[in-house]
Amino acid sequence: xxxxxxxxxxxxxxxxxxxxxIGPFSVADLAEYAAVSGDSNPLHLDLxxxxxxxxxxxxxxxxxxxxxxxxxxxxxxxxxxxVGLTGQFLTPVLEGETASxxxxxxxxxxxxxxxxxxxxxxxxxxxxxxxxxxxxxLTPARG
Numbered sequence: 001x002x003x004x005x006x007x008x009x010x011x012x013x014x015x016x017x018x019x020x021x022i023g024p025f026s027v028a029d030l031a032e033y034a035a036v037s038g039d040s041n042p043l044h045l046d047l048x049x050x051x052x053x054x055x056x057x058x059x060x061x062x063x064x065x066x067x068x069x070x071x072x073x074x075x076x077x078x079x080x081x082x083v084g085l086t087g088q089f090l091t092p093v094l095e096g097e098t099a100s101x102x103x104x105x106x107x108x109x110x111x112x113x114x115x116x117x118x119x120x121x122x123x124x125x126x127x128x129x130x131x132x133x134x135x136x137x138l139t140p141a142r143g
Contacts, residue, residue, distance in 0.1 A: 008079040008140040010115040015105045017076045017119075022068045023098035025060045030095060033064045059092035065099060065132050069121050072101055073136055080117065080138040087134030093125050100124045103136065114139050 034040045039061055042049040050058045066087040073082055093099045102122050109116040121134035 008077070010108050011077065011105045011117050013105050013107060017072060017103040020068075020072050020101045021098050022101060023060075023093070024096050025064075025093070027058065027095060029064075030058055030060060033061050037061065037063065039063070055092065055094060057094040057096055059094055062087070062089040062132070065089070065093060065123055066121075066134060068099070068123075069101060069103065069134070069136060072103065073119070073138065076103075077117075077138065079140065081141040082136060083116070083139050084137035085134065087121065087132045089132055091125055091129040091131045093123070093131050097126045099126070099131055111139070 030044050034045055041061075043053065043055075044050075044058055044061050047058055066085065069085065070082060073080075100123065102124075103119045105117055106120045107118045109118060117138045119136045119138070121132070121136055122130060123132040125131045
């Protein structure tokens, strides 16, 4: 963290954020996210459609899962700004399930005379399968 009126200190490589569990996700959660995001893919909204693709329930939107990391990162270091957030979706998290989020600082870079903290993001399904692997890039907020 930072002392008043001082620049943020860089996190330590290897530092882990406290894990978080999100969900379970309901049909209403999926419908609300679809309305807000504009992603009305029937895979996420229509059970029969999802079952036609072999899912036992509607899969949550991958971007909803990735976006769940944003408050986790802000809570960890409110003195830093997220400048990049990417992810690869591996295993669907289904309606009614939870997901576990973890993050770890994997490297520090320098850009514009400021550090950039690069974090590895991983979300797991309730059964432990990797649902998402991603990366976040955070830097001190411009003052």
